[in-house]
Amino acid sequence: MAGEIAVYTWPTPNGHKIHIALEELGLAYTPIPVDIAKGDQFQPEFLKISPNNKVPAIVDPDGPGGQPISLMESGAILIYLAEKTGRLWPKSAHDQSVALQWLAFQMANIGPMLGQVVHFRHYAAEPAPYAIERFTNEAKRLYGVLDTRLAEVEFLTGGVYGISDIAIFPWLRYWEKQGVQLGDYPSLERWFNAVAARPAVVRGLAVLAELSRTPKQLSAAERDVLFGARQYERR
Numbered sequence: 001m002a003g004e005i006a007v008y009t010w011p012t013p014n015g016h017k018i019h020i021a022l023e024e025l026g027l028a029y030t031p032i033p034v035d036i037a038k039g040d041q042f043q044p045e046f047l048k049i050s051p052n053n054k055v056p057a058i059v060d061p062d063g064p065g066g067q068p069i070s071l072m073e074s075g076a077i078l079i080y081l082a083e084k085t086g087r088l089w090p091k092s093a094h095d096q097s098v099a100l101q102w103l104a105f106q107m108a109n110i111g112p113m114l115g116q117v118v119h120f121r122h123y124a125a126e127p128a129p130y131a132i133e134r135f136t137n138e139a140k141r142l143y144g145v146l147d148t149r150l151a152e153v154e155f156l157t158g159g160v161y162g163i164s165d166i167a168i169f170p171w172l173r174y175w176e177k178q179g180v181q182l183g184d185y186p187s188l189e190r191w192f193n194a195v196a197a198r199p200a201v202v203r204g205l206a207v208l209a210e211l212s213r214t215p216k217q218l219s220a221a222e223r224d225v226l227f228g229a230r231q232y233e234r235r
Contacts, residue, residue, distance in 0.1 A: 005029040008049060009056040010036050011212040013170035014074040014111065018056045020166050020204030021078055025085050029058075031207050037222035039230065047235060060084075075107045078163040088162040095157055102156040102164035105145075106171070113138045114171050117178045122215045123227065136179040143175075147185035155191065161198075169195045170205075 005022065007029050009015040022029045034040040034055050041053045050057035050072035058077055063069030071077050079100075082089035090096050117135035120128050146168070149156060156164040172192055175182045182189050195201055224230065 003028065003061060005061075006032055006059040007056060008032045008034050008046060008058070009208065010034050011208045012036075012055065013173070014054075015056045015208070016170040016205055017074045017167050018058065018077055018081075019207040020170070020201050021081050021088065021163060023200035023204045024166070024198075025081060025087055027081070027085070033208055033211060035211070037213065037218060037226055039225045042230070042233075042235065053235065075103055075167065078103065078167060082163050088166070090157055090160065090162065095160075099157040099162055099164050102149075103167050106164070106167040109142055110168055110171050113142060114174070114178055118174060121179060122177055123223075125223075125227075132179075139178045139180055143172075143180055143182075143185050143188060146191075147188040150191045151187040161195070165191075165195055169201070173205075 005027060007018055007022070009018060009031050010033060019031070034046060036055060040046060041050070041055060046057070047053060049059060049070045052072055054072065056074055056077065057070065057072040058080075059068065059070045060080075061068045069080075071080055079089075090099050113135060116131070117139045120131040120135055124131075146156075153159065155161045156168065169192070172182075172188075173196075182192065218226070
């Protein structure tokens, strides 16, 4: 529909961030599946929106000044949506800096490191014990950082739920696959359960969920698209 935000996405942690934020904000949007195992992310029309050939990306027909805007990078999209609506984002400059700190923590640490541990534990073509040990230990360290923070505050920014929580939550849904026991981090587990129970989170996680596939469900051709030489072609 005209005026709706187009969300080019897939049921990945980064995709779910945007689904959840849009549900929390009550913004009208249309999810457009980008099947990353089929190579949809390499199509020229998608690259115009997301030059890094990654999901999610959005096109908002009602961007700043009433002009359309396209954005890639889930962290940037979350900030954009928060600023567009004035919600899920603190009011004070102090708290905005704290929120940005934890959003940056997700983008620089939680996403890359937990992505690596899941890859080497479940997707790698051959066992890599060193990589598994290294990234599992790093995952546990990062969970500990979050647990320490959440022993002091209700949500990551402080007392108010916002985009920092939304950014991190989807990555922690796979704690068992990451070699982590959530119960070892009681403050983090308390926060996790509180976020998971939010109706908008439940709705956001349901977006395109039926399209998700496990490692064992991927064909050899799909694995090659995801992890083979095609990923590294210059476009």
